[in-house]
Amino acid sequence: MKKRYLSIAALAIAALGLTACSSGTSGDGGTVDAKGQKLTVWIMQGTNPDSSGFFKEVGDAFKKETGATLKVEFVQWADAHDRFVTSIAGNTTPDVAETGTTWTAEFADAGALAPITDDVKKAGLEDDLVKGLKESGTYDGDLYGMPWYAGVRSLVYRSDVFDELGLKAPTSWDDIVAAGEKIKAAKPDMIPFAVPGNAEFGVYPWVWGAGGDVAKLEGKKWVSGMDSAKSREGIQFYTDLATKYGFSTSGATTWKETDVLDNFNQGKVAMAIQGSWTPATIVQKAPDLKGKIAATPIPGQDSGISPSVLGGSHLSIFNTAKNKDLAWQFVKMMTTGKFASEWGSQTGYFPGLNSLLKPAQSSDDPLVKPFATQMVEGGASVPVTPQFGAVQAKQTTNAMMQSILSGQKSVEQATSDAAKEMNTILNTK
Structure with missing residues (x-):
């Protein structure tokens, strides 16, 4: 029997593509010009430290980079699933949201999420995703959840x-x-x-x-x-x-x-x-x-x-987002580079990119390196x-x-x- 370590057998790839947007993306992961636009994002809270200051910094950087205003709404984990279900039914979902790794497939199956497979490939991130998080964010052959953080x-x-x-x-x-x-x-x-x-x-x-x-x-x-x-x-x-x-x-x-x-x-x-x-x-x-x-x-x-089992969160783009290129710009900002590393430091979780895990893997701390090794070399999904x-x-x-x-x-x-x-x-x- 084949061991099911980090990947599920590939399913038929759904013929879905990202809807063309009116923004001025370069098409290769470049910056979006979205001056005057607004991006609504739901972020979970209840188990993580207060992150209002962190997202104020993110919002300032996002506006400087794209011209768009970031509107972050904090949602309690305990209420989040019901709120997602209600918003999906009423077509009132946010542009981007933090989705628990066991929810992403459910929301993708409901037709609420936009696939981000092509965005990830164009940004050159496909081979850098932590495999267990990539697996749990994949449904019907497409990626719907960008690995953000995990434990x-x-x-x-x-x-x-x-x-x-x-x-x-x-x-x-x-x-x-x-x-x-x-x-x-x-x-x-x-x-x-x-x-x-x-x-x-x-x-x-x-x-x-x-x-x-x-x-x-x-x-x-x-x-x-x-x-x-x-x-x-x-x-x-x-x-x-x-x-x-x-x-x-x-x-x-x-x-x-x-x-x-x-x-x-x-x-x-x-x-x-x-x-x-x-x-x-x-x-x-x-x-x-x-x-x-x-x-x-x-x-x-x-x-x-x-x-x-890797537990954690993805960042997912909803189909209701009017500017999916802008939404992807935010997702990329949060999951790569400075802000991904800062979020990991503040929360005690690991980032979702292998390249960002290298410092933890090389750490001599007996309570850091083993978990990082487990995550990269022995992480899996239900x-x-x-x-x-x-x-x-x-x-x-x-x-x-x-x-x-x-x-x-x-x-x-x-x-x-x-x-x-x-x-x-x-x-x-």
Whole structure:
């Protein structure tokens, strides 16, 4: 079976093109002359720091470059999806908006977004896009979401514990087990490796790492790979960390990622899958752990990296935009160069271009470089289909995990049930 690391099988390329605009673009990514025009942009808020000052600076630069006025509206993440749906139905969408990586395909499927494939090619950015973000922004063979920023999950561990026990960062699944055994024996009150049952993005790395698939498109039908031999091998390993080796705790059967983080902050966890945005939170809430934690890419089964889901945002251009060249000029300004780097610095997320990730990759910081490496070399996307949101809403993967961890089902039965449910949902419109 082909490993689904960073790209989905190509679909038939839709015969869509950008509507010609009245602006004076050079056609090769050059500056747009749009004096007197206005561009409306929606930016999400609720998890990021206040960015009003940042966008004031962006607006000034945008006006100087294009002559157009930038109107930024801040939308709460919690309300954003419903607001998008309402605006799409009423044809009142903004010109450009920040779209979550799991929403882009949905809005593209609804016909609300303009493809930006040609713009990206003309700007010479096609090969610079972080592949996992590019994948989640692609629908029916066209790019609808320009990678803006992302976070990724890797393996975070207590470096002080590892040093004390003479352990090195795991580079294989066997290494994880060996480290867990030593920690379990030396520190019986510590959870060697937390295995939460209500955190689906912590499950998929083991599926992909074993060579399995979450789901893939076969012809016109989505087929879940959760019940394949390879996927089962990965899920068996992950759940065995709790059920066979006793590295986790029975209470973790219902844990979310936030519960793992809380217990890590309390000094109870030695290893866990955590997001690149969490180390700062750990140090903030548990100052005594400063200098005592590190990260490493999620190990591959025998070597290399097990792919991890990239979470983050795209910038998408809506079909209602009157001047799509102007909209692209803004998107390019935000995702390349100065402003992309500044946004990453302010928010703690990574930019969506490989070239902008180089400083992080060359960093000696044990809480920066590993995540950057994971993102570039082992970043992946959940199935890019509007229906995958319904799979998440049904909590198919979490229910599967909880049934295994609680002993209610075997890996074979649980994965069979999950795959069956996933197939039904993914192929229902």
